[in-house]
Amino acid sequence: MAEVRGGGDSGDVRPELEEDLSEVSDFLKAIGKQIKLLRERAGLTQKEFAKQVGYTESLIGAVEQGKRTPQRELLEASERILDAGGLLIVTSDDIESAKAKARVRHPEWFRGYAKLEAKARELHCVSLYSIPGLLQTEAHARAVFSMSHPLLSEEVIETRVAARMGRQEILTAWPRAVFGWVIDESVLRRPLGGWEVHEEQLRHLLRLGNCRGMVIQVMPLDRTESAGTGGPFILITPKGRPQMAYIEVQTSSRLITDQEEVRIMNARYSTLRAQAHTPQESLALIEKILGDR
Known part of the structure; x- marks a missing residue:
């Protein structure tokens, strides 16, 4: 089990280290x-x-x-x-x-995971509190970083936004990796950044959810059981390497390589997928949220 300080998708408050200037x-x-x-x-x-x-x-x-x-x-x-x-x-x-x-480079604390993500052949994510970073629009990402506490400088915000947008190149790379996301319904109903930003974000999810190889499922609020009470996590399979898991909370994160732990989290993910709406039902719910406005 490897441990990495910092994080990516929900990690907005992190130590500001030196720039990564390796390319220049x-x-x-x-x-x-x-x-x-x-x-x-x-x-x-x-x-x-x-x-x-x-x-x-x-x-x-x-x-x-x-x-x-x-x-x-x-x-x-x-x-x-x-x-x-x-x-x-x-x-x-x-x-x-x-x-x-x-x-567009990543801070040191996230660089290891970002390199694995860029080479992923499969990536499955359980997100209970936020839109996954790979699915965020630029406006949504900027809103998220802008509301960080303690506050980030404008320069750091733009650095983080550019890095997050750069990660999304994996979504259009070919051959395309297999992607799956289970997102809690509460995330879709919380208009971070205001309705205009949120509406654009929901429509972006609809577009991605209709792409081949990308499965978005919503965990509805009325479920009486959930295998996700332990918190969000990511399962990632880099090219030529065994599957790993990644978790983060507040200012800490872990990259898990122990195969028994990874197996357990895989079982949780399978259960969550069964408990969530189907991909078609999930996209219909997103459209309903847009229509209810």
Whole structure:
């Protein structure tokens, strides 16, 4: 049984670690070296330079090492203070492009599961409190991250949204994996982000539920029995590897590889599918919720 700190679909409050800049690291290191060279040529220490540009010394150090992407404001201030002759300003657009690439990457605490998910041949999810991340619209994801507590910065929100949207590429990849979701009815009746956002989300579920290889089932509120009282979970079968399970709650998550535990969760999932509405009944219920508005 492996344990991973953090989470993905419901994990909105997590430690904010360094950006994952692996795909653009060489470029950012080159920019950092230019800033360091110009700073040293001007006879300034990192501390002195940081004070003049209005940033912390640790951030300047991270930028010079290529570990952080410099904001446009920092480039403009550096250009002026270091008399760079336009050398730093011309990199602004390239920096924005680099930030966009870094933005779609995942934080360290979720990277392991995300890599498994991207290679999944089967993925089955039980969701009792939220729309599964792979099924969320961009507006819904942004609303979810915006209501996190403690509050996330706008930059972090956009980073998380882009990462979540990037994960959804698996839904259109070919050959297509086998997908199944059991979603509690209460999730479909809670209009997170307002009705406009929620309506778009429900219609998105209808479109996905009509795609081959994607099965959406709803656990109705009037059921007197449920095998899901232990909480939400995901069963995932990566290419060339045994099936695993993934669970998360609050600020903790676990990637379960013990096959006996996985077998038990598989049995729970099978029971939940039998207790839930059929796929056709589930889509009809979503349409009814839309019509009742």
